[in-house]
């Protein structure tokens with residue numbers, strides 16, 4: 001399998017006045033196409049920072065970030081935006097739907113930005129996705145008329161409507177109850193299996209980690225290792241130190 | 251395209267979400283409404299004023315000598331006429347100008363003003379008496395009188411004598427009143443009083459016949475000067491080619507009399523001046539009361555009308571002065587019958603007639619016009635009269651010109667406007683005489699003529715021969731500007747010369763070939779005025795015409811600026827409204843942007859470029875502006891339309907000029923709407939620019955941050 005995201009010795013520093021905060025301290029990671037991978041770690045460990053770099057909304061202080069074969073450090077602001085539009089889908093912890101647009105319009109939005117399809121094609125595509133997330137009947141609703149789970153489904157539909165290579169989700173279930181969260185993960189998983197879209201999601205919830213094919217554990221801005229979900233869960237629950245930490249380095 | 255639809259849709263939804271947008275919208279709506287209504291009214295006012303100015307005197311363009319000291323202002327500036335340098339080569343200028351594209355007609359002009367005097371009542375009565383005595387005694391007298399039989403002449407002498415005695419009685423009354431009013435400071439000259447006493451006595455009149463000429467002279471020397479109210483009227487007039495004037499200013503129409511025949515000298519009095527200043531005051535007041543009553547005002551409740559009635563009742567003097575013996579008798583009798591009164595004195599009888607109320611007004615009005623008016627002179631100057639106009643010439647001496655009044659005129663729709671109705675018309679020849687401008691060689695030539703004719707016309711008796719013989723042509727050629735008619739000729743000779751001038755027909759060439767002060771240009775297409783102005787300026791430079799061309803607006807001086815002043819005020823008011831709107835829009839959009847940080851960040855994260863964010867914010871305020879601005883325009887146009895259905899009645903006579911008639915009918919014009927649109931777009935875009943740029947700076951990272 002080919003690597004779709006390659007990260008090498010990445011350091012990310014934030015300047016907070018006089019002090020420099022190192023959010024990532026030399027992270028290396030490879031994600032292959034079609035993976036359903038989770039980034040786990042305690043609060044402040046750098047999960048969001050890492051996703052931001054992969055998602056091209058931020059750039060590394062040092063090190064190399066390659067997304068879909070492109071070195072993000074070499075891209076202009078415009079090109080980064082285009083890369084986000086065409087290659088990456090985002091699912092946010094707090095859904096981030098546009099409240100003044102209907103469900104349909106929210107999902108259609110990236111297609112309008114792309115400006116590739118005509119109205120009819122867009123309608124077909126949006127409805128297909130709403131069908132997949134089970135909200136076809138709600139397409140005229142406004143986000144505030146939906147439950148949290150429904151909103152996140154809309155967000156998933158929006159993330160996938162452009163048929164991206166990678167979908168990034170930063171704690172997608174954190175604002176949902178566990179049952180709903182599981183349903184969302186089931187949906188994401190099934191989409192991953194159907195379309196082979198790469199999913200990278202962060203969580204500190206061990207129940208969520210279970211859905212992943214692999215878990216990258218972060219702590220203090222460093223990758224502790226890449227392990228199976230079971231081990232990761234065990235780690236997360238603090239039951240056992242893994243004996244056979246299977247660390248793959250690129 | 252679909253993106254634009256989306257942006258607009260988002261904008262509308264965002265706008266509905268926040269109540270502050272209603273406030274902003276309300277401001278924009280109000281500003282636009284005010285602008286469209288007042289702008290539309292001003293535009294209409296401007297147009298109607300243009301019609302008034304262009305149609306009554308100015309034409310579309312005025313030209314005058316570029317060497318003039320002052321700028322040309324047709325309606326005078328601060329009461330004095332501008333000092334213009336005369337154009338001496340008008341034919342060349344006219345030829346050049348009439349070749350300019352879009353110029354329809356060039357009308358030569360000169361605006362000036364002068365006092366005209368019509369002799370006072372004592373003078374005219376005494377002159378009549380003198381002529382009557384002369385006719386009776388077989389001395390040279392007007393042919394009309396000479397033909398009358400002896401007894402008729404005697405009858406008229408008696409009548410005029412009693413007229414004279416009536417005048418003296420009135421004057422004596424005035425003097426007595428003045429005595430009692432000593433405190434008012436109107437002292438009576440004892441010298442005058444003595445003269446009045448003497449002529450009041452029957453002895454004076456009993457002996458009158460003994461030496462009528464000497465007694466007439468006494469009256470002329472001692473009594474006539476006491477009458478101070480010599481009727482002096484200040485007349486503004488424009489000397490022009492009357493034929494061309496009539497053709498160009500098609501709103502002009504003759505009210506009384508006839509137009510001045512083609513090519514003749516002549517005078518047309520502005521009808522308003524004729525009515526206001528030359529009519530018997532009593533009659534004028536009655537007319538005004540009638541007008542006011544027709545407009546629903548009542549004598550019983552209206553202070554002005556009450557004052558008119560009171561003045562009419564008290565000021566019968568001007569009527570009594572005009573009545574000679576025969577007329578007094580006749581009128582006394584008819585008034586007694588009409589009023590059913592036993593009063594025998596004419597003064598009180600007239601007072602009784604003038605005691606009008608709402609009930610008897612119509613009847614009294616008819617009685618006045620039916621019984622009194624036939625016995626008196628209703629107007630001081632009548633159609634057909636010779637008008638003596640005295641004016642200061644350029645070189646400072648007083649010039650007299652006699653010119654025949656052919657009629658009165660007014661401009662349709664502007665009949666009541668003092669501005670349009672205050673300028674009378676005079677032929678260009680008489681104007682030049684009055685103006686006293688002569689080319690050097692002509693002056694030389696005329697000096698020569700004066701030398702010759704001066705000697706010949708000294709004797710009155712042979713004047714006739716001289717005029718109808720060889721000399722006639724010479725004198726007729728002479729311009730009054732050089733020969734003072736009072737000294738050069740008098741009596742019959744003067745009359746003949748006058749008549750000759752009246753009869754004379756001038757060719758257009760003669761009209762053109764002489765001094766003019768300015769000229770009005772009529773255009774085929776008035777909308778291309780600026781273009782034509784530029785063309786004329788260029789032409790003047792190229793061909794050295796030495797003229798300056800200005801628009802009607804400039805030519806009307808302060809008057810033309812009034813609209814601009816109003817317009818400036820409107821712009822200031824609207825600017826204030828929109829400035830407030832701008833500040834609020836700026837703040838509101840700033841707040842909205844801050845509130846929408848996460849949404850904007852999300853949009854950026856999922857692939858929206860900065861440009862889209864910029865247009866999103868701008869479209870939002872533009873939609874706000876256009877939505878409410880559009881409502882404002884609709885409402886404003888609606889209001890204007892409603893006003894137009896009835897029109898705005900001119901609140902007073904002055905406004906007739908600005909309204910170009912009794913009513914202003916505003917029309918919805920495109921210009922204020924387009925300007926409003928531009929203003930709205932500017933205001934909204936400009937005030938949102940900063941928040942919009944700020945929005946584009948929102949990082950996509952903000953999408954990841956949870957709501958705080």
Ligand SMILES: Nc1ncnc2c1ncn2[C@@H]1O[C@H](COP(=O)(O)OP(=O)(O)OP(=O)(O)O)[C@@H](O)[C@H]1O
Nearest residue numbers: 014016021022023042043044045046047048049050
């Ligand atoms: N914009 C920023 N400016 C300064 N420091 C930052 C910024 N964003 C993150 N950090 C710091 O970087 C470190 C990593 O933060 P990050 O948000 O990646 O952690 P996280 O694993 O996502 O935590 P959580 O589970 O709480 O979301 C933290 O110490 C945080 O304080």
Ligand SMILES: [Mg+2]
Nearest residue numbers: 047048049170
């Ligand atoms: Mg995080």
